[in-house]
Amino acid sequence: MSALQAALEDAQTRIDTEVGVSNWILVDQPMIDQFATVTHDEQWIHIDPDRAAAETPFGGTIAHGFLTLSLASRFAYDCFAMLPGQTMGINYGMNKLRFLKPVVAGSRLRGRFTLKRVSAKSATQLLRENRLTIEIEGEETPALIADWLGLAVFED
Known part of the structure; x- marks a missing residue:
């Protein structure tokens, strides 16, 4: 049996089960500011704590939705090891993505x-x-929440 076939059979027994929970990551103002700089998304709700505290219902700045999403790779790193015979993993995209709640600066996040x-x-x-x-x-x-697709690539 090939390594891919063994991985497929094992994974089929795990459908609808939790396969990992990551460590917590702090999303603080310096992280938000760095993301704003890199992405050129410097909207005040992300980078102006005084204005965000005064003019939003959040009590301060909030992280960019795409910053929150970008942490998915780190969460996956905490949860998934390479499978026997696997040579690499490739992000294949999302089937569904919904931003449900803003992440206030100073919050801790984890992936499940x-x-x-x-x-x-x-x-x-x-x-x-x-x-x-x-x-x-x-x-x-x-x-x-997101339905995230990933390719596990195996030796030929």
């Missing part, structure tokens, strides 16, 4: 992954779809 689907895309590629929920510490509503 549940395997939704798995299939062989080719003789060397395993396609996995995980529901990613990015949780905000102390909040019932998550920051976002």
